[in-house]
Amino acid sequence: MADVVHLRGPVLARRDASGDVEVRDEAWVLDGRITYDRPASAVAGRQVQEVEGWVLPGLVDAHCHVGLGPDGPVDRATARAQAERDRDTGVLLIRDAGSPADTRWVDDEPDLPRLLRAGRHVARSRRYLRGVGDEVEPEDLVTTVTAQARAGDGWVKVVGDWIDRDRGDLAPCWPVEELTRAVAAAHAEGARVTVHTFSEETLPDLLAAGVDCWEHATGLAPETAALAAAAGVVITPTLVQTARFLEFAAAGEAKFPVYAAHMRALHARRPQAVRDAVDAGVRLLVGTDAGTELPHGKVADEVSALVGVGLTPVQALDAASWGARDYLGAQALEEGAPADLLVLPADPRDDVEVLRAPTAVVLRGRVVRG
Ligand SMILES: [Zn+2]
Structure with missing residues (x-):
């Protein structure tokens, strides 16, 4: 298992107070949590798994x-x-x-x-x-x-x-x-x-x-x-x-x-x-x-x-x-939130049918599917 997962994005991280979806370009999964700061470990010889696609909170x-x-x-x-x-x-x-x-x-x-x-x-x-x-x-x-x-x-x-x-x-x-x-x-x-x-x-x-x-x-x-x-x-x-x-x-x-x-x-x-x-x-x-x-x-x-x-x-x-x-009291994909997410082949805001075929599922920072 890779030390770090690089989510190449886009990341549909959360909805803000006005109801707009906050979209981030990319994110990393490190020690079970999401971060938007490229971790030093990713450039220090640790194994990085690259994951391509639209990212949605679990x-x-x-x-x-x-x-x-x-x-x-x-x-x-x-x-x-x-x-x-x-x-x-x-x-x-x-x-x-x-x-x-x-x-x-x-x-x-x-x-x-x-x-x-x-x-x-x-x-x-x-x-x-x-x-x-x-x-x-x-x-x-x-x-x-x-x-x-x-x-x-x-x-x-x-x-x-x-x-x-x-x-x-x-x-x-x-x-x-x-x-x-x-x-x-x-x-x-x-x-x-x-x-x-x-x-x-x-x-x-x-x-x-x-x-x-x-x-x-x-x-x-x-x-x-x-x-x-x-x-x-x-x-x-x-x-x-x-x-x-x-x-x-x-x-x-x-x-x-x-x-x-x-x-x-x-x-x-x-x-x-x-x-x-x-x-x-x-x-x-x-x-x-x-x-x-x-x-x-x-x-x-x-x-x-x-x-x-x-x-x-x-x-x-x-x-x-x-x-x-x-x-229900769970975070979305704010900085530091538990990395519970799915990765989709296209933007689900254009067509929710893409939910039928997630390319990856990450639970507690581990890739459990994909
Ligand atoms: Zn019932």
Whole structure:
């Protein structure tokens, strides 16, 4: 392995306060960190690896279940393969959005992406995918959320709405009073709360309860988007997942026709719901929802889908890189930042499709792909 990596650039280092992308001509990776000062070592006989291409700070998948498969928790070898697949697409920071497996060991594996765990999903009894969540009734929501806040890395995942079989439609899972107390309890533990939500009906409760982040949020409309923006709520649209709503509708049609019609309506409105968020100024995060039914390694699909519904390439890249990293407490490629980055064959601001074929991936200063 070379002592120094010379990134010949250009380097899309960060977004500045005005939203402009700061572009540097070239950079070096030295002792795991990025530097823009040509290191003396590079001219003192140390081996230098030259890497050609456009450099972007490592991608984020903000909704990615490492350790979870279609049938519940998976073994360590499977979880490792999931994380490697994400890493090789340039995803170097994952917020897991809930996992029933204990994946703390990932922190000790320097070749795997950095992982922010949310503990186990907190779900209402019999109102989520079987075998995944910690299923409780409202009176136990506060204690369960507190426990998961302590188990995770600063995030708790709550399932906010799901089909109510008695009603035959989506319905909020929690009384707003209990949800409000649970969010306060998580905040007291220093954790933020993100909530799974499909339905329009749930969003006022999430706003009232002070939930930090919304997953899917297909029920968004201009009014709720404006309120979310004002409250600093961040949204992970997971378009790769919500594209499947027609399948969910078909599967539920015979027993739950009202639910099926609702899911079709939400499906039809999903491009506009994302545009409503953008127009209101809500920060978006790229999340693939890999790990239940969906495979890992789909980050480029999600970025492409966001552009497909109307984001500019820079807006979509911000949701996948600069902005998402900042929101989750990771640096971009400022001087001295950890060298977590990917190298692309062309400028992704011209066409995000280049994310599908990174020429190199550097994690903690080591070339892990390329
Ligand atoms: Zn999920």
